[in-house]
Amino acid sequence: MIGESRRAPGGGRMSIGQIEHELGRLRTNGDGTLALRSSVLNLIVVTDEESANEITTSVSKLAGRYPARALVFVADPEGESNVDVGLSAFCHARGGGGAQVCAEQITIRAEGPPAAHLESLAGPLLIPDLPVFLWYPGSFSPYSPEFAAMAELADRVILDSAASEDYEVCLREIAKLVEDPATPAIGDLQWVGLSPWRSLLADTFGAPERVGELEKIERVEVLYAPGGENRALLLIGWLASTLGWKPERATRNDGDQTVEFSGPSGDISVELSPDSPDARLRRIRLYSEEYSFQVSRHRAFSDVRTTVMRGEDLLAERTVHIGSFDLGVLVGEEMGYRGHDEAYGATLRTAVEVLDL
Amino acid sequence: MADTRVLQNVLRDEQRLPSVPEPGVMVIFGASGDLTSRKLVPALYDLAAQRRLPLEFAMVGISRTEMSHEEFRSKLRKTLEEQRSGEVSDDVWESFSNGIFYMPGDSKKTETYDELKELLKKLDSERGTQGNRAFYLSSSPSLFPAIVQHLGESGMNAEENGAWSRLVVEKPFGRDLKSAEELNAELQRYFGETQIYRIDHYLGKETVQNILALRFSNGIFEPIWNQHFVDHVQITVAEDIGVGTRGAFYEEAGALRDIVQNHVMQVLCLTAMEPPVAFDAESVREEKVKVLKAVRPIPEDDVESYAVRGQYERGWVWGEEVPGYREEENVDSESVRETFVALKLFVDNWRWAGVPFYIRAGKRMPKKATEVAIQFHASPHTPFARDDTEGLEPNVLVVRVQPEEGLSLKIGAKVPGSGFEVSSVNMDLLYGTAFLEEAPDAYQRLLLDLMLGDPTLFIRADEAEGAWKILDPVMDRWSRERHVSFYPAGTWGPGEADDLLSQDGREWRRP
Numbered sequence: 001m002i003g004e005s006r007r008a009p010g011g012g013r014m015s016i017g018q019i020e021h022e023l024g025r026l027r028t029n030g031d032g033t034l035a036l037r038s039s040v041l042n043l044i045v046v047t048d049e050e051s052a053n054e055i056t057t058s059v060s061k062l063a064g065r066y067p068a069r070a071l072v073f074v075a076d077p078e079g080e081s082n083v084d085v086g087l088s089a090f091c092h093a094r095g096g097g098g099a100q101v102c103a104e105q106i107t108i109r110a111e112g113p114p115a116a117h118l119e120s121l122a123g124p125l126l127i128p129d130l131p132v133f134l135w136y137p138g139s140f141s142p143y144s145p146e147f148a149a150m151a152e153l154a155d156r157v158i159l160d161s162a163a164s165e166d167y168e169v170c171l172r173e174i175a176k177l178v179e180d181p182a183t184p185a186i187g188d189l190q191w192v193g194l195s196p197w198r199s200l201l202a203d204t205f206g207a208p209e210r211v212g213e214l215e216k217i218e219r220v221e222v223l224y225a226p227g228g229e230n231r232a233l234l235l236i237g238w239l240a241s242t243l244g245w246k247p248e249r250a251t252r253n254d255g256d257q258t259v260e261f262s263g264p265s266g267d268i269s270v271e272l273s274p275d276s277p278d279a280r281l282r283r284i285r286l287y288s289e290e291y292s293f294q295v296s297r298h299r300a301f302s303d304v305r306t307t308v309m310r311g312e313d314l315l316a317e318r319t320v321h322i323g324s325f326d327l328g329v330l331v332g333e334e335m336g337y338r339g340h341d342e343a344y345g346a347t348l349r350t351a352v353e354v355l356d357l
Numbered sequence: 358m359a360d361t362r363v364l365q366n367v368l369r370d371e372q373r374l375p376s377v378p379e380p381g382v383m384v385i386f387g388a389s390g391d392l393t394s395r396k397l398v399p400a401l402y403d404l405a406a407q408r409r410l411p412l413e414f415a416m417v418g419i420s421r422t423e424m425s426h427e428e429f430r431s432k433l434r435k436t437l438e439e440q441r442s443g444e445v446s447d448d449v450w451e452s453f454s455n456g457i458f459y460m461p462g463d464s465k466k467t468e469t470y471d472e473l474k475e476l477l478k479k480l481d482s483e484r485g486t487q488g489n490r491a492f493y494l495s496s497s498p499s500l501f502p503a504i505v506q507h508l509g510e511s512g513m514n515a516e517e518n519g520a521w522s523r524l525v526v527e528k529p530f531g532r533d534l535k536s537a538e539e540l541n542a543e544l545q546r547y548f549g550e551t552q553i554y555r556i557d558h559y560l561g562k563e564t565v566q567n568i569l570a571l572r573f574s575n576g577i578f579e580p581i582w583n584q585h586f587v588d589h590v591q592i593t594v595a596e597d598i599g600v601g602t603r604g605a606f607y608e609e610a611g612a613l614r615d616i617v618q619n620h621v622m623q624v625l626c627l628t629a630m631e632p633p634v635a636f637d638a639e640s641v642r643e644e645k646v647k648v649l650k651a652v653r654p655i656p657e658d659d660v661e662s663y664a665v666r667g668q669y670e671r672g673w674v675w676g677e678e679v680p681g682y683r684e685e686e687n688v689d690s691e692s693v694r695e696t697f698v699a700l701k702l703f704v705d706n707w708r709w710a711g712v713p714f715y716i717r718a719g720k721r722m723p724k725k726a727t728e729v730a731i732q733f734h735a736s737p738h739t740p741f742a743r744d745d746t747e748g749l750e751p752n753v754l755v756v757r758v759q760p761e762e763g764l765s766l767k768i769g770a771k772v773p774g775s776g777f778e779v780s781s782v783n784m785d786l787l788y789g790t791a792f793l794e795e796a797p798d799a800y801q802r803l804l805l806d807l808m809l810g811d812p813t814l815f816i817r818a819d820e821a822e823g824a825w826k827i828l829d830p831v832m833d834r835w836s837r838e839r840h841v842s843f844y845p846a847g848t849w850g851p852g853e854a855d856d857l858l859s860q861d862g863r864e865w866r867r868p
Contacts, residue, residue: 195373195374196408198368198374199369199374199375199377199408200408201368202366202368202369202374202377203369203377203408203411203412204412205366205368205369206366206369206377206379206380206411206412206413207380207412207413207485207487208487211365211366214366214367214368239368242367242368242371243367243368298448302446303446303448303449305448305452306412308412315485316412316413316484316485317452317455318405318412318452318453319446319448319449319451319452320405320406320407320408320449320452321406321407321408321446321449323407323408337373341373343371343373
């Protein structure tokens with residue numbers, strides 16, 4: 001990929017007309033020809049000064065898969081009233097013709113009262129007729145009027161349930177949002193990050209003679225790193241909601257947690273242990289009376305190994321790439337999906353039931 | 358009472374998780390060939406690494422070369438490493454290649470199939486492949502009938518207890534209508550048509566599939582996609598390369614068999630077909646076959662009015678002097694084999710009555726280009742003073758498949774100034790470059806579809822035969838004549854190809 005970042009000089013408070021004009025100028029190539037704008041969606045990001053650079057990098061990476069007009073808001077409600085606009089374009093050439101195609105980024109630093117009314121800045125800058133994604137990479141206050149006003153502009157809201165300090169509160173809040181018919185569809189980067197794990201776990205039951213074992217699961221072990229609690233909980237929430245397990249009791253012991261479920265064919269005991277130093281999720285193992293099914297991070301961290309055992313016999317084994325958990329990749333995955341994610345909703349409900357025990 | 362519930366893997370039953378095929382084994386005949394190491398295995402490796410293959414997957418290679426499993430695996434790994442140095446993960450390769458097996462054997466001998474059957478049975482029990490098999494014929498086409506017969510007689514064609522048995526056939530599907538019918542009859546003696554997957558990797562390309570997306574997901578094009586609005590259609594499939602080391606093959610095949618019968622006919626079908634009721638195998642293929650059936654037969658006594666064959670001479674391509682076809686390796690110095698074909702076809706149905714489809718395909722053209730150009734009728738009346746609209750041409754909508762996938766529309770626009778001068782402007786949309794991400798390799802897509810049991814992007818028997826039927830009169834005539842028109846390498850074909858259009862008052866566009 002050949003790419004070029006272009007930046008407009010100046011800044012400060014610009015009018016909508018000036019912004020559009022400057023963006024057009026940014027698309028002008030060195031030889032006077034005009035690069036095309038290519039956009040499949042609008043992306044609004046609300047972040048803070050600390051994360052702004054990292055977010056800009058992710059947004060420019062996203063331009064490869066989902067060329068967009070990106071509106072990045074760096075909001076600080078504390079400061080003096082101020083609005084500062086920065087414009088940049090990420091242009092690339094591909095193929096032999098040398099034609100340039102650009103994706104645009106508008107960075108708006110809003111301080112003081114304007115920070116509470118970002119929707120008034122975002123709305124007029126959206127490209128018409130294209131869907132709007134609203135992404136909060138960090139913590140967010142789902143019940144604030146600011147959030148509601150921004151969500152109203154969006155077709156889909158992308159959140160990170162691990163971004164806030166208290167993941168339990170965060171999961172409960174998202175669960176409420178998901179149930180609220182007034183909120184647009186919600187995506188969670190932690191849930192997207194679970195997709196490879198879920199798919200690999202599903203693979204272990206791909207053989208017809210083992211499908212029946214799904215009903216006979218007795219015990220589950222999950223190893224995760226500090227910071228991976230909510231991913232572990234979501235994984236369990238997914239298994240339980242899919243397999244019809246009902247949470248009954250939870251006990252804690254030195255950081256380890258045991259959750260008892262009642263399933264259609266018996267009780268299931270789930271142990272969640274925070275003893276992996278390096279990966280948010282290290283391993284999940286499911287036991288039935290005869291079999292064990294395991295998906296675990298491999299010694300090379302980009303890989304993950306799957307095994308199916310009956311007693312001591314290794315029935316199937318495979319190592320594959322786990323895929324990238326880069327922020328840009330996860331957000332990209334989320335953008336590929338439209339509509340409400342029923343499985344995520346059911347998972348959240350179960351996860352909250354576990355938290356309520 | 359027995360438990361009769363059909364058990365389902367509910368963990369997989371969700372739209373956001375990718376579809377993964379059922380357990381199974383792929384058996385490749387002619388496994389020591391280039392296709393296996395350069396295309397099939399890299400595609401399978403990528404599918405495996407990206408978690409798209411089932412846990413219980415195995416591959417068996419068969420060819421006459423004596424090799425151990427280990428030698429076969431290291432040969433495959435070597436080619437894979439050459440293709441992507443440093444990107445092959447040791448652990449992923451090891452676990453993938455544990456499922457690769459090799460069996461030396463003569464595909465004409467019964468013993469080979471007894472041995473294969475034993476091996477597959479063993480894999481079913483050791484690797485859990487569940488009796489599902491895909492037999493990939495990547496050997497010389499002359500061996501296809503023997504392999505299919507032996508597979509049938511050994512019972513490996515049978516689909517028992519819910520297991521599947523599929524047969525994959527690489528092009529060419531015969532070398533004329535008669536041989537295609539014979540081949541299909543041979544295949545169908547032992548395998549049902551729903552078990553047969555004829556692969557033309559061209560259909561696995563995202564860009565080719567995009568023709569369908571463009572036509573059938575955009576309501577604005579369909580109403581004008583017919584004889585009321587379209588003057589004619591030009592389909593170009595041009596390559597800048599010569600025959601290279603494939604001289605011997607090309608002497609046998611020629612452009613008509615190599616490109617036109619398959620790739621070009623597919624593009625014609627996708628361009629001219631009616632909207633399918635659903636994007637499934639039968640609906641899509643049914644509509645494609647209808648197009649082929651509607652193509653007006655070329656009269657054998659008047660082939661020259663509809664078809665031109667050309668051959669490249671020495672010339673310059675992209676700043677480099679290149680040899681003529683007759684100077685290429687393994688080519689007869691007096692060969693009349695065509696490296697270029699131009700055709701004029703009519704699709705005689707309600708939609709396309711009277712609209713000529715001009716087709717050209719060839720090697721050593723100025724650049725690599727695949728495109729479909731729809732030229733619309735000129736506007737019936739122009740209110741502007743005649744002098745001011747000189748140079749104003751009819752609208753042309755071009756669907757470009759390569760090099761830069763996109764769409765361009767030639768429209769008339771006012772030139773700034775006090776008069777009313779109107780001139781043609783090209784509106785170019787590079788929807789290909791809108792998405793920077795590399796599209797998956799065509800073989801990856803097709804092998805996955807094969808294992809998932811979706812034949813939509815494979816060729817049905819009557820499709821292959823339909824395409825031959827159109828070309829048969831041309832091939833018959835050319836086989837009896839020794840005339841070929843020459844064109845210098847690096848040009849758009851011989852003058853006769855231009856005449857084909859100029860006699861209708863039209864001309865080829867420059868891609």
